[in-house]
Amino acid sequence: MHQDMTDLFGGAPTIKALSVWEPWASLIAAGVKRHETRHWExxxxxxxxxxxxxxxxxxxxxxxLCQDVLGPLWPKERPRGRVVAVAYLSDCIPTDRVLQELTAADREAGNYAAGRFAWRLDDIRPLTEPIPLTGRQGLFNWEQPQDLRERLEAPRDHHRACTKVGWA
Incomplete structure (x- = not known):
């Protein structure tokens, strides 16, 4: 776990949040999508x-990929309008510099076209129960609930999660 992740539980009452369309948000929470790609840095x-x-x-x-990872309820049972995971944004890299390290799942779940940026997510921790939140454009502040620590599952290992569903 990154040192700054410990601050999540005892430091500032707000953290940054990012709205991600479904199914991409659920794929991040499942640990198989490690990079969120954006047109902005x-x-x-x-x-x-x-x-x-x-x-x-x-x-x-x-x-x-969605069927393999999210199961037979895809696409009906998706948590929309809710925080589904907390992660550590460790880097923002031009997509052409990250292509060699991608798993099959990452390649399938991202837009790695030239001129885009891969936001590298580490220590991805899904929530046991998603928390309602109205999304916004860009990065925005989220006032985290006091019991957030108790709502987090163990961090997802990207390669283990991809291997488990046959997308390593």
Whole structure:
């Protein structure tokens, strides 16, 4: 766990949050999507809440990966409008510099076109029960609940999660 993740529980009452369309947010929470790709760069590094936006992207969703990871209830039972995980945003890298280290799941679950940025997420910790939150554009502040620590599951190991579903 990154040192700054401990501050999540005893330091500032707010942390940064990012709205991510479904199924991408659930794939992050499951530990198989380690990079969130964006057309814009950020200098922020630290704890970040992953909010599953209300938008469900069925047209762009990698259907087989979603079925393998999210199960037979895909796409019906998706947590939308809720924080589904907390992670540590450790880097923001031009996509052309990250291609060699990607797993099959990461490749399938991201847009790595030229000119985009891969936001590297470490210490991904899903919530035992998603927390309602209205999303916003860009990074925004989220006032974390006092019991957030008790709501977090163990961190997801990216390679283990991908191997488990056959997407290493």
């Amino acid at each position: 950020t200098t922020y590094r630290g704890p970040i809440a992953i909010q599953a936006a209300r938008t469900l992207d069925l047209a762009g969703a990698p259907d087989q």
